[in-house]
Each structure stands twice: as structure tokens, then as C-alpha cells.
Amino acid sequence: MAGERAPAEAPRRAERPPLRKGAARRRRLRLRGGDGRGRPPRRRAARRRQDAGGDRARSHLPLPRAPRREPLPRGRGAGALPRGALPPAREVRDLGVTWKARAVAYLVLLHAALAALAVPLLLAHPAWLVAAEAAFAVSLVLGALLARRLAAPMQALRDGAELLRAGELSTRLARTGTPEIDPLVDLFNAMLSRLHEERVRQEEQQAFLAKVLEASPLGVVTLDLDGRVDSASPAAIPLLSSGGEDPRGRPLAEVPGPLAGALTTLGPGESRVVPHGGGRRVKVQRSQFLDRGFPRTFFLLVELTEELRLSEKAAYEKLIRMTSHEVNNSGAAVGSLLASLLAFAGRLPEADRPDFVEAIRVSRERTERLNAFMRSLAEVVKVPAPRLAPADPSGLARSVALLLGPLAERSGVSLRVEADPRLGPVPLDAALFEQALFNVVKNAVEAAGAGGRVTVRTSAEGRGAVEVVDTGPGIPKEVEPHLFTPFFTTKPEGQGVGLTFVREVLASHGFRFSLAGPPGGPTTFRVWF
Structure with missing residues (x-):
């Protein structure tokens, strides 16, 4: 058939127009491939499989073109991959049989087959029986040793996998003496060393970080x-x-x-x-x-409590010192002038004398109040360092309640003390702590109002505590952040230094304290020793 088609194809080739120089060059490039190397020839066997016609006459329809091939990414390699999806990977069944067992089984079956083939020969020549048995035994032993030798590298790799699975990174694999496996063993040991070093470094860093966070x-x-x-x-x-x-x-x-x-x-x-x-x-x-x-x-x-407290204290100490200096100097001069004016009261007419004397008296009282106010501010600045000595907090609470008893009675407030007998002496400055507790209880009595209750309670839990609870209206949310701010007050005639003094005294003792009062009450001031 090829001889019959040749004459028909020749005229068609002759009828084709000659290719231009550029077209011919592009055709040669297509035949050689994109990288300049020759395209592998198409196998005719593949065409026969696609035809599936056997010895049947060819159809007039053209054969389907082969799928377009694309080069590997980044130009690596000369081969090409088909555009379609790769065929699924072939499933490999794991029978759970080691290569050593397979090799031994193969040797046993091989020697059994050879023994079966040698039976007719041994029957014809019985004298060869002993030599044949010895040869089979030696061959079987040598085969078993060879199988064991071949399985040793696999066992080493298996041991390495078990080490990784168990997290044991300090053990190393021994070299097997096999040129093909020893480089893998060395690489595996180097990987274990690197992992072990990384683990030790991480553990050391975590221990160091834990120590830093703890301190x-x-x-x-x-x-x-x-x-x-x-x-x-x-x-x-x-x-x-x-x-x-x-x-x-x-x-x-x-x-x-x-x-x-x-x-x-x-x-x-x-x-x-x-x-x-x-x-x-x-x-x-x-x-x-x-x-x-x-x-x-x-x-x-x-x-930031201590840092902000020290910063605020330095600011208002400077302000109080400057103000106190100016007020005291001016107050002393004004007081002296008022005393001199009072000496001239006898020279005034009888009708004008009472008004003049009253004006001088009011001015002198106002000056004294101003001086007293400045002295109270100076007390906040001049809080002395506490002199610690064992003192009974319950006894101090009873003394404060005794001092404020008349004020509580006039205000219609019930004031009582609940002392815990288990609370023993606490090292503190009794005078400073009593003054601070006096300010807190006084504020509680004023906040409770008529019909309210104020309870001063001591507790032996932990290192001991004292709390003052009143049934007043509580603390507004907008006021709570400013409670211990110097000169902040919600009282019409307050000075805003009471709680500031309390904070300075408790902070100098190192006592922890809190003031909490939800809207509607009760309000609790608690001090932990």
C-alpha cells in the first residue's frame, strides 16, 4: 500500500509553493523544539493504538492531533508535560513483611525448587547425595547472611524513624558499612544534632523568659x-x-x-x-x-501608681510651699495691722465703735482660718516617715469610734466596731495610722447621713485587714477616678486633702488599700496590712 500511495503524494509535494526564508526557519524551530534540541520522533506504535483498525483500510478522516505540550516551569529540563491532569498514583499495598523476610522466603523457595529438580539426579547417582546436601546448606546459610546484610540499612532507617517518632534526639545511628546507606546515616545524624541543638536553645530561651517574667x-x-x-x-x-x-x-x-x-x-x-x-x-x-x-x-x-503619686506629690508640695510662704507672710502683716487698728477703737465715737470692733474681729477670724487652712495643707506635705512599732489595730479602731461618737450621734448615724480577736499586733506608726483612720471614718459618717450605719471591722485573714463600711449613696462613676487626687472634693466646704493625706500615710507604710462603692451603696474602704 505504501508503494501505491507514493505516486499520489509526489504531485502534492510538487504543487506546494516554496516556503519563504522566515517561514522555513520557523518551521525548523518547531521541528527542533523551543530549546533548540530536536523534537523526539513520534512513535508509530502510538498511532496504531489510536487507529485501532488493525488491517482495515484507513479512513479518509484525518488523525487527531497529539495534545499540546508545554515546557517545564522555569525552563528546567528538556521534557514536556501534557496539559491534561496526571494519572492517579498507583496504590502500593503494604503487606507488613520486611525485606529481610522476603529475601529469606525467596532463598527458601529457590533452594526448595532446586532440590526438587535435583531429586532425579540424586536417584541416578546416590553417591552425590551428601555433596548436594552440603552445597544446599552452605548456599542457604550464605544467602541468609546476605539477606541480613542487605536488611541492615533498612533496619537502621527504621530505628531512625522510631527515634524521631519518640522525640529522642540525643541518640545517633551507627554506620552500617554500606556505601549507599552511610551517607544517609550521616545526614540523619546531622539532622538529629541540629534538631537537638534547636530544642535545647528553645528550652533555654523559654526558661530565661520565664525567669524574666517572674522577676x-x-x-x-x-x-x-x-x-x-x-x-x-x-x-x-x-x-x-x-x-x-x-x-x-x-x-x-x-x-x-x-x-x-x-x-x-x-x-x-x-x-x-x-x-x-x-x-x-x-x-x-x-x-x-x-x-x-x-x-x-x-x-x-x-x-503607675507610685510614679504618678510621686510626680503629683512633687507638684503640689512646690505649690503648697510657695502659697504657704506668701500667705503666712501676708497673714502676719495683716494680723499686726488689725491689732493696731483695734487699739484705736477707744478713740472712735460711741455710736461707731461696735461696728468697727466687729469688722476687726471678723477680719482677724478670717485670717486665722486662712492660716489654719495653710497649716492643714502643710500637714500633707510634711507627713513624716512612719516609725514602725507593734500596735493593736482593733484598739485604734475603738479609739477612733470613741472620738467620732458625738459627731455620729448629732448626725443620726449608728457607729459600731466589730473587732476580730484573732488579729494580733501589727507593725505600724500608731499616731499616723490613727489619724488616717480618723479621716476615713469621719468621711463615712458624713456620707451615711441620718439613719445610716457605719461599721469599722478588723479581720485576721491573711496578714490582717481593716475595713470601714457605710450605707451611704455610693460613689458616682465620674467621681471614682479622682477620689485621691489632691484638692479634689465633692463637699461644699471641703479642702480635698483628707484622702490625699490618707493615701500618703498608707503608701509610706506599704499597705494596700481600696475604696469601692457602687451607686446605691454600700461604700467600703479596705486596708490590707
Whole structure:
């Protein structure tokens, strides 16, 4: 058939117009491929499979073109991949049989087959029986040794996989003596050494970070992906939880305390100074870090109470000193002039004398009040360092209640003391602490009003505590952040230095305190020794 088609094809080739120089060059490039190398010839066997016609006469329809081939990415390799999807990977069944067992089974079957073939020969020549048995035994032993030798590298790789699975990174694999496997063993041992070094480095860094967080006054709180507290440094636990309970494992919104509620309202990267009761102020900041590709939230808690207190104290000390100096000098001069004017009262007419004397008296009283006011301000500045000595807090509470008893009776307030007999002496400055407790109880009596109750209670829990509870209207939310601010007061005739004095005394003792009173009451002032 090829001989019959040749004459018909020749005229068609002759009828084709000659190709131009550029077209001929592009055709040669297509035949050679995009990388300049020759295109592999198409196999005729593939064409016969596509035809599937056998010895049948060819159809007049043209054969389908082969699928377009595309080069490998980035130009690597000369081969090409078909555009269609790759065929599915062939499933390999794992029979659970090691290569050593397979090799031994093969040797046993091979020798059994050879023995079966040698039976007719041994029957014809019985004298060869002993030699044949010895040859079979030697061959079988040598084959078993060879199988064991070949299976040793596989066993080494299996042992390495078990070490990785168990997390044992300090053990190393022994070389097998096989040139093909020993480089893999060396590479595996190097990988184990690197992993072991990385693990030791991470453990050391984690231990160092834990020590730093344990000793640092900076509080750090991290949340997991579900918004629960994952970890909290020792400095963060008393700030975050009001009762000092461990907040780990609990949602942040369910942690008791005012600071936890403030943290939930912070945005990423936002920082804020939050009042924390008892004049304490904490700076909180929210940030994020990546953990295995997922963003996690953490908070930084910094207590600024002492720093802000010292800064405020330095500011109002300077103001009080300057003001006190000017007022005292002016007051002394004014007082002297008023005394001189009072000496001239006898020279005035009888009708004008009473008004003149009354005016001088009022002026002198006002001057004395101004001097007393400046002395009260100076007391805040001149708070002496406490002289600690064992004192009975319950006895001090009874003394304060005795002093304020008449004021409570006039105001219609019930004042009582509940002393815990288990509370023993506490090292403190009795004079300073009694004055501070006097200011607190006096404020409670004035806040309770007619028909109210004020209770001074001592407790032996922990290292001891004293609390003053009144049934007044509570503390408005807008007033609470300014309670211990110098010169801030809600009383018409207040000076705003009472709670400032209390804060200075308790801070100098190192006592922790809080003042909380929800709207509607009751209001509780608590001091922890």
C-alpha cells in the first residue's frame, strides 16, 4: 500500500509553493523544539493504538492531533508535560513483611525448587547425595547472611524513624558499612544534632523568659485563639483578678475585677491608663504576635501608681510651699495691722465703735482660718516617715469610734466596731495610722447621713485587714477616678486633702488599700496590712 500511495503524494509535494526564508526557519524551530534540541520522533506504535483498525483500510478522516505540550516551569529540563491532569498514583499495598523476610522466603523457595529438580539426579547417582546436601546448606546459610546484610540499612532507617517518632534526639545511628546507606546515616545524624541543638536553645530561651517574667514588675497576659487567658505573669495576676485567683483557662470577660473589663474594650495597639481602686492606676496596652501563623493577643500591664503619686506629690508640695510662704507672710502683716487698728477703737465715737470692733474681729477670724487652712495643707506635705512599732489595730479602731461618737450621734448615724480577736499586733506608726483612720471614718459618717450605719471591722485573714463600711449613696462613676487626687472634693466646704493625706500615710507604710462603692451603696474602704 505504501508503494501505491507514493505516486499520489509526489504531485502534492510538487504543487506546494516554496516556503519563504522566515517561514522555513520557523518551521525548523518547531521541528527542533523551543530549546533548540530536536523534537523526539513520534512513535508509530502510538498511532496504531489510536487507529485501532488493525488491517482495515484507513479512513479518509484525518488523525487527531497529539495534545499540546508545554515546557517545564522555569525552563528546567528538556521534557514536556501534557496539559491534561496526571494519572492517579498507583496504590502500593503494604503487606507488613520486611525485606529481610522476603529475601529469606525467596532463598527458601529457590533452594526448595532446586532440590526438587535435583531429586532425579540424586536417584541416578546416590553417591552425590551428601555433596548436594552440603552445597544446599552452605548456599542457604550464605544467602541468609546476605539477606541480613542487605536488611541492615533498612533496619537502621527504621530505628531512625522510631527515634524521631519518640522525640529522642540525643541518640545517633551507627554506620552500617554500606556505601549507599552511610551517607544517609550521616545526614540523619546531622539532622538529629541540629534538631537537638534547636530544642535545647528553645528550652533555654523559654526558661530565661520565664525567669524574666517572674522577676519583672511588668505584667504580661496572653490569650489563646478562643479568647481565654492562656498565661499570666506573677505580676499580672493580682492586677487582673480582684481576688488574686489564677485567671488561666477562663475567658477574659469572665475574670472578676475592673481591669479585665477594661482590657476587653482595648483595640489592637491601643494603650490606656485605667483606675484600679484605692487610687491605683495601671497602664494597659494591647498587642499581637504570630503563633504558627495565627495572630494571638497579649496585654502589657504596668502599675503607675507610685510614679504618678510621686510626680503629683512633687507638684503640689512646690505649690503648697510657695502659697504657704506668701500667705503666712501676708497673714502676719495683716494680723499686726488689725491689732493696731483695734487699739484705736477707744478713740472712735460711741455710736461707731461696735461696728468697727466687729469688722476687726471678723477680719482677724478670717485670717486665722486662712492660716489654719495653710497649716492643714502643710500637714500633707510634711507627713513624716512612719516609725514602725507593734500596735493593736482593733484598739485604734475603738479609739477612733470613741472620738467620732458625738459627731455620729448629732448626725443620726449608728457607729459600731466589730473587732476580730484573732488579729494580733501589727507593725505600724500608731499616731499616723490613727489619724488616717480618723479621716476615713469621719468621711463615712458624713456620707451615711441620718439613719445610716457605719461599721469599722478588723479581720485576721491573711496578714490582717481593716475595713470601714457605710450605707451611704455610693460613689458616682465620674467621681471614682479622682477620689485621691489632691484638692479634689465633692463637699461644699471641703479642702480635698483628707484622702490625699490618707493615701500618703498608707503608701509610706506599704499597705494596700481600696475604696469601692457602687451607686446605691454600700461604700467600703479596705486596708490590707
